[in-house]
Amino acid sequence: MPEGHTLHRLARLHQRRYAGAPVAVSSPQGRFAASLVDGRTLVRAEAHGKHLFHVYGPDAVVHVHLGLYGTFTESPLPVLLPVGQVRMRMAGATHWTDLRGPTACEVLNTDEVKAIRARLGPDPLRRDANPDLAYERVIRSRQSLAVLLMDQKVIAGVGNVYRAEVLFRHNVNPLLAGNKVSRELWDALWADLVVLMKDGVKVGQINTVRREHMPRAMKRPPRVDRHGGEVYVYRRAGEPCFLCGTEVRTTVLAARNLFWCPVCQP
Known part of the structure; x- marks a missing residue:
């Protein structure tokens, strides 16, 4: 989707x-x-x-x-x-x-x-978005942050790719309960989503890999995927993490595939 x-x-x-x-x-x-x-x-x-x-x-x-x-x-x-x-x-x-x-x-x-x-949560790409409203919904929930980020009633527009990637970029365990998410962490996640999603609007694909981890910088082959873009963990199950070399894992969570690195996201 x-x-x-x-x-x-x-x-x-x-x-x-x-x-x-x-x-x-x-x-x-x-x-x-x-x-x-x-x-x-x-x-x-x-x-x-x-x-x-x-x-x-x-x-x-x-x-x-x-x-x-x-x-x-x-x-x-x-x-x-x-x-x-x-x-x-x-x-x-x-x-x-x-x-x-x-x-x-x-x-x-x-x-x-x-x-x-x-019925929708705030959208990081809209000027009228209120991240406080999203955080209020997160902090009241015992569900995992990975589930909450995909709940359009909590935050609108985030899908499986942005979910997996923003959690990796901030070294967050996907199963962290919403009511354990600090305000500092939420502010960092929201700000990063705004930047990443604005770039997605600009270029027409999702790129989440920082400059120092891009293929040329790491002397690795570029990603080959019909969706394009460079990502850390999304649809990279079984491949080594770019940062620590640990095998990227996947599981089904709330009927969607979840991707994460067990070392970088302890």
Whole structure:
């Protein structure tokens, strides 16, 4: 599932290409009420966690959650015939985009959007984010920090990659209980997530490895992975830790694969 930086990157792209002008919106698949926004001016595009919102007015906000399989494909004009199951098509003055396979694609009003956002924790990529609110939820829980970081009600936008990597970068045992997390540690984790996720928005992939541990600096081969980016432990189970050489471990925690180094994260 795409992590929060992907949705913010999409929001910025759609803001740049479609906002401020009328947008032709259709649903070739016939499973989305496109007529409610077709031809209207897109006021703005924004994201909160893993949710994307196209705001056409207080009575019409297109809410998209990509889920596991949702994707946008972006193309310059002219518009071509639909290929496959296109849930939503947007066409502007210079570009068009097709959305396929989302978990959610629906037209909501402002109150319904507020209800969705009220269920979400603060998003490190939003200016209105309040890390204090997230910490209050963490410190009241006996669940492991690894589980809490993936709970979108606690902090919105963090997925499996950022979870594993930020815990490694701060030498935190993933099973540390939330109510044992100090304020100092939480502030450090939050600040690091802001930096890492902003970089993800900028470059379009997740890079978490510090400069001194990059392939050239360590004279090691670069990571080969369809997701790209350099990481410390994510999907590196059985490989040696870059810092201590210990085998990176993995287990299933709350139905998701967890990766960590048992020495660097004691």
